[in-house]
Amino acid sequence: MLGVVTKIIPFSSVDGPGNRTAIFLQGCNINCKYCHNPETRNSCINCGLCVQVCPQKALSLENGKVSFDASACISCDTCIKTCPHGSTPKTRLMTPEEVMEIVKKQMPFIRGITVSGGECMLQPDFITELFKLAKKENLGTLIDSNGTIDFREYPDLLEVSDGVMLDIKAFFPEDHRRVTDADNNKVLENAQFLGENNKLSEVRAVIVPDLYDVVKNIKAMGEFLVPLYKINPFRIKIIAFRPMGVREEYANLQVPTKQLLEELRGILADMGFEDIVII
Amino acid sequence: MIRPISNERVEKTREEILDIIKSSTLTHEQKVTCLANKADSLLEVLDEVPGLDELLNCPQEDRCICDLSEGHAPLRPRYIAPDYQKLMKEGCKYLNLAPPTDLFEALNTLLIFYKHVPSVTNYPVYLGQLDDLIEPFIDTVDEKTAAKLIKLFLLNVDRTVLDSFAHADIGPKPSKTAHFIFEAEKELEDAVPNLSLKYQEGVSSDEYLKEAVECALVSAKPSFANHNMFSKEFNGEYVIASCYNGLYLGGGAYTLCRLILGNIAKRSSSIEDFKTKQLPYVMDVMAKYMDARIKFEVEESGFFENNFLAREGFISRDKFTAMFGLVGMADAVNMLFEKEGKTGRYGSDEAANQLGVEIMEIIDKFNQSHTNKYCETTDGHFLLHAQVGLAEDIGVTPGTRIPIGEEPEELIDQLNVLSKFHKYFPSGTGDIFPIDLTVHRNPEYVMDIIKGAFAKDIRYMSFYSSNSDVIRVTGYLVKRSEMEKLDAGNNVIQDTTALGLGAAKNGHILERKVR
Structure with a gap:
């Protein structure tokens, strides 16, 4: 079995509790305007445009496929900026065992792994196999997902997952569509299902005042989540929009003020949520 | 017997003395210290060691041995670690102090005592295991008062112990005292005292460790010491003093000299020459020089006969040892590799790191074969020490650290290199990691x-937030804001600020890789 891996961050402090190895899988099924790594959305179609612009000659076309030499790469991102398809030539096809070898190198300094993306749930079988290997090493296993793929269909995966860190990018369907070009009915169903089954470890909301009514959405989201929180508590992360890595046409979206973020925290705290983190 | 010195040297020293007196940046206390150093620099009383002059008293770029400004006639051991618990239980006759009975008296007793504990800096380098010392008194007042008293105690230490090599210890057990110290340090953000938490899995709870880390990300302290490792080496009776030095409680270190490995590599024609001739020769000279210093301290200086610390049993001569230091492992390995036309660099190349380990084995073996009769507490041997460098060091990498700017891209690779080296240094080594702000959450x-x-035999680690005011220079703390003041030509209260400024300019400590 092979997964399309965008990159592996050996030590990550921002992908779940403690120190974790974060594995990013290539490909996404929605289109968030504020996406920080838009090159992770699509598969490479081997058009070769990036090969011509790479200043380090780290890319080449071999038998019609783009080949990447990591040792020559200086991470200037010229290839990513050039790609017209929202992709990157730097992905690797890897088996779960190969990924696990890299993870093992980080032990005993990590408490677990997190798979992220792109949308990692587009490769559920790969994650299942990887998590089985991780569990053998007593490592924690978290999924970072946009919630558009139905988790009810993957009981084997949930069996080996500690939990899901779920994005609720907006609560109201029309807002979610404006932010992501996709509906959110599946997202909310997933939240419900995961919450009831003690698999919801974190809910994240990215705050972009220019794209939707932030206060109204957070209020509604909080009210929706309160019953779930009472079953099994989880963390809520309020993530401020930042322009780093965002596509040019969206990079001018307004960054939320500290004041607004604190107001949102207050709204959620008043509803009884205790573990609220602003980033 | 005092050997004569040249008139030229006397005249030069007189000029230097006048410069010190007229200095606009030195404080009064700093002037007095410098003047005392100039006075004993005129003496020549230590046993002569053949070959020493050429290795020690030569231009900086050739110097292979450095005695870290301990002077020519040491009047006290370099580092002293008094048994403060004895003070708390029995009081002190010399200072006419009765044993304290409540928190007010306990803290006051400590503050008085600190004034009388000498060291190479003229300030104490060890302030005690504060949780054990203070905890028995912590419930003699209400919590609010206890918190305030401890904050005032720490403020007092920062403003009167004018050197951030002053080191206090806590842990491994959680305590109310440690909690109040964390709360105070987060507000104070002061450089003094240096603080170590002795961490032991299972004994130090996660809540305790978390509180300590949160404090460190604001105030650059505490650092974290591997309690299991130190305990084993010192039969449970260790203190962390000065930078990060493991020493016996109730004892200390007579002296610390350091090998400048890069300059020893410079005089070597090959790796073989370094390993079999140059390094063994310089080690032999340095060990003999340390022997001469120890002999003077024990047999001539009168310190152990006359100082109240020894007379009353706060310290005991037979718990002292000496620290056989080194700097510039990276410099030596890289230079030797270049001489042999190899391309690998220390820190990132497996073969280069392996050469480092081989050099450590040679140094360790030498130390295990050299004996000094006054180091009986450490089986007659010195303890190895990875020295952190001096402000005036240029192109000298501290201890066995990877040079700033050459840290491996991934922290794991840096940690794996450290775990090969930390085990050699019971009397101290450590690494420092600036941490990105997002980690606060x-x-x-x-x-x-x-x-x-x-778990991987790393001995000692320090962290600080990449944007805090208090930062760890090499083994001690300074405030960036104080360095800026000094750089603009103003007086600053702590003498370590000048060392920090030198290290920022010569040692690039502000350019460490942020994790």
């Missing part, structure tokens, strides 16, 4: 790294 990230590191 995830202190468990740092906790996981500490736990993993201590």
